[in-house]
Amino acid sequence: MPEVYLNRKEHFNAAHRLHRADWSEEENNQIFGRCANANWHGHNYTLIVTVKGKPNPETGFIINLKDLSSIIQKEIIQKLDHKNLNLDVPFMKDILPSTENLAIEIFKILDPLIQAHHAKLHAVRIFETESNSVEYRGE
Amino acid sequence: MPEVYLNRKEHFNAAHRLHRADWSEEENNQIFGRCANANWHGHNYTLIVTVKGKPNPETGFIINLKDLSSIIQKEIIQKLDHKNLNLDVPFMKDILPSTENLAIEIFKILDPLIQAHHAKLHAVRIFETESNSVEYRGE
């Protein structure tokens, strides 16, 4: 039975800031540069969720895209879209909102929910800009 | 000797429908939603074929892109472009045209043809829309 990867792309627009309260402003500026701006900045983030599994012989689906999209919308997008990643998002509380950390936390949330649909979460990719993106595969 | 992956992107525009004759209309609508529309709908599909191999020391090529593109055009695109995936495509006969199943069947056709050019088919990716895509690696 063949295994196929399925990718679903979603979008959210959010504000954030890279800054450590336990560092001096000098240290913050040296490491985080313009990303440390006191009054925040923001991005149009693109999220791509990859699920791996065997197509169901009756439907030809790894997972129904309606279900996959609903899970991502409810558990991730509604909590991130038009929010401040540092202040408004419970699952990012006390976590520096680098794209790397954001991908890891999203993976942790989606992994058991995808499993409950008899498929396997393979990867979470996030584009912060067209030029900068990360991928986390749960490894 | 290093191994390199080569990707070739092609396009086809096709109609299809997700529907099982052995299910009630209610079941079809519940699982396939708007994709079950009786009079079909369609997509601009994007196909990306990935070939793996060692660059030929004389040409620097894994496989000549002219050859790779010719194979994909002749064996896949000409059979899918401006067609109905449910009715017009011999290699999809009796197979539900989900993107997953389409990727698997395309892989089966291309795999021996790429081998005959001394390279290895690594993956077939299909974008049904900008948001929904699949990848099959022959595993």
Add this chain to the structure above:
Amino acid sequence: MPEVYLNRKEHFNAAHRLHRADWSEEENNQIFGRCANANWHGHNYTLIVTVKGKPNPETGFIINLKDLSSIIQKEIIQKLDHKNLNLDVPFMKDILPSTENLAIEIFKILDPLIQAHHAKLHAVRIFETESNSVEYRGE
């Protein structure tokens, strides 16, 4: 008071066919080529609606994007998405579904609805593929 153009992009996936019943198959094939395929083909259409007006001094908006998007969704996208443009769409009845004709009919529907929101419909653009698009400005 300055005048600004506002663009809103939406998507629909549909099947269609370019074919005249009053022409021979030979004539149909000569003029419409692969687009005349008897069992239909389809596209991921992109629709861009351009509205022109003066920003409201209180909101900074030409028209509220929520209202504009709702109008386009209700009057256009829900009638075209996952449909057959030749068979399923009342406003395209007896009209050959070329991209040109589709843009003209969409303009006719949206024009009075945008006016009712105190703005002016400037243009309707449709991308049938990434390479082929049309624009109608009501002239």
Add this chain to the structure above:
Amino acid sequence: MPEVYLNRKEHFNAAHRLHRADWSEEENNQIFGRCANANWHGHNYTLIVTVKGKPNPETGFIINLKDLSSIIQKEIIQKLDHKNLNLDVPFMKDILPSTENLAIEIFKILDPLIQAHHAKLHAVRIFETESNSVEYRGE
């Protein structure tokens, strides 16, 4: 002597909020929806500046792209990138940062600077997201 339009695309990432202090929260939410989020949100903005003019017979240029890009970087991008449009940008002080208003203010700044290079500013376009954009032509 022919007249040509030259387009230059630049990017900036910023936070903003659509909110009026003289309105109730209910009014703000009704008109601005999620864009009124108290802790801001943000976007990857794309700015396209269009200049019109006759190509210089010696260089073939309407305006030297190095000069055009320098002007846009110095006068616009450095003031907007990684900033909060409501709090950090002198030229947006007391102006609601809708995309429409942002385009108008950018046009006002660039217009005399382009004229000083013997060309004419034709339009300022801003994409707030891939789906939402505005264009201001100084009319």
Add this chain to the structure above:
Amino acid sequence: MPEVYLNRKEHFNAAHRLHRADWSEEENNQIFGRCANANWHGHNYTLIVTVKGKPNPETGFIINLKDLSSIIQKEIIQKLDHKNLNLDVPFMKDILPSTENLAIEIFKILDPLIQAHHAKLHAVRIFETESNSVEYRGE
């Protein structure tokens, strides 16, 4: 009878150099910068041709896209693709290959050919890179 704009996008890959033999190297470097590199550089150019006209009542077409694409391929793309714009292209002989000049020369070639198909050439747009593009409307 409504008038519609039809856009056709094509691609060509070419080498070029911005350099005047009657200037010193210093002048060339000051004005043309890295574009003056003695051994050339190159681009993936995108060409968009816009035709304006009334849809033919029988076909719904401004101009048959097969005819438009054939004209552009034969008269423009085959003469530019995988060529050196300074050395290999008869219609650019003795013309500095700025994107502005290239658009003007392409317009001159296509204008009478489009007219012979009972439509009007409205504009020629060329993207030299994703960030830099020009448009010429024959004015």
Add this chain to the structure above:
Amino acid sequence: MPEVYLNRKEHFNAAHRLHRADWSEEENNQIFGRCANANWHGHNYTLIVTVKGKPNPETGFIINLKDLSSIIQKEIIQKLDHKNLNLDVPFMKDILPSTENLAIEIFKILDPLIQAHHAKLHAVRIFETESNSVEYRGE
């Protein structure tokens, strides 16, 4: 400790030619086709560098993007941008500038430099055109 992949996209515009001096013109044309054009042609190349590593607990970064971008700019882009890959690039001397060979040579240069920043170079991807790309993973 989780491992994350970080991707950075950069661009360069270059001329090149695929041609072997030890082959007849006939052989060159048969294998390399239009890419053998005597006066060169060129591309807007896109380079994507993928680095793998564990996020630093203090910064949330695999590698600081400023450092990664500086390395790629200094060691790769400045040597390739607005250059001739056959004539101007020391690290491509005597190497046929196929995209495959270019990716391998870039990997060799970046690998030790990324290691010096306590991360691992995972892959180098190059898009020669939107349709043709390669990936080398150092295997």
